[in-house]
Amino acid sequence: DPYSSDPPRHPALRVNSQKPFNAEPPPELLSDSFITPSAIFFKRNHLPVPKVDPETYQLEIEGLPGGPVSLSLAELKSRFPKHTVTATLQCAGNRRSEMNQVKQVKGLNWGIGAISNATWSGARLRDVLIAAGYTPGTVAQHVQFEGLDRDVTGTTYGASIPLRKAVSEDGDVLLAYEMNGEELPADHGFPVRVVVPGTVGARNVKWLGKIALSQEESSSHWQQNDYKGFSPCTDWDTVDFKSAPAIQELPVQSAITQPAEGSAVDRSAGELTVKGYAWSGGGREVVRVDVSLDGGRTWQVAQLQGGDKQEGPAEAPPLGRAWAWKLWELTAPLPEGAQELEIMCKAVDNSYNMQPDSVAPIWNLRGVLSNAWHRVTVRVEE
């Protein structure tokens, strides 16, 4: 069993698949803390977790004019300044289960928890590439990443990002060796993973073995034939994967973490607190979340919490570098007379991108990019 050396996992996780291991935290835990504890951070593995010896680990870097370069973990830690970024990771398949309710899609049936927020530390990819010989004159369009996890045929996980993002001073792309102040957990890429803030989870390659600059994107299945968006009219007989670009930045997103779907609220309480998260890709900052308690007839503006609750509202992130989600909250009087409430939320980012109101018009065969207004129905008990 290639999965027999997978690490132990937290029992609170909701498991979507055991082998490979894929799991998400329950919604109410997600909005408990601005920084998601690593143990309950969502886990998305395509393959068995590789066992990597940090003493003999070597990161290979190819495609630079001076020839290949190799770095040990100790060199990565000592030769480059340690940079820390708080960034949210979201799987392209987050909220896929809502697409499944419209029409069957292919993929893991994620709820709203294939998203989490952590503090990552490591060397900047930019610094490492420059030390390895990158100059602005280097001819390449993409930076490819290869994981050390492999399937039975020896195929490794791979993905790529545009070179422009990798070397941008404002891109904050990390070769991370720490998550939430500790060494990376096995499930999250020990000893080194790429963190590409603002970019879909799939490009944040774990157990990083190799970096290659090239004119082409990664040839991996996950870059070429997966993690792409299509029209609702495209089906498995007509899909031409070459016709759509690989997902990089993600669209604006929000969801309700509390109250839970189908739960009961007490009329005598007089009011209701709704909580959730909101985030947008590409470093765009969420500037507003609207909440409705009456199926979208009227709306109220939620309170945004950028940082830890104890610290009060966070400072505004630099323009174009809003990598972390915002937790939000609204406490409002219970609408009179209603026996059932349809609660909805929708977020707005600083480009005034907004979420679509329903799933059907954005349905796609792989069930990615699911970001319609989130809806939760609760009963009001007298």
Ligand code: MTE
């Ligand atoms: N990297 C490797 N090597 N193998 C993988 O299976 N999964 C990707 C990405 N990096 C993956 C990987 C996907 S699809 C996502 S959403 C994120 O890792 C999930 O990161 P996490 O498990 O730390 O939450």
Ligand code: MO
């Ligand atoms: Mo993913």
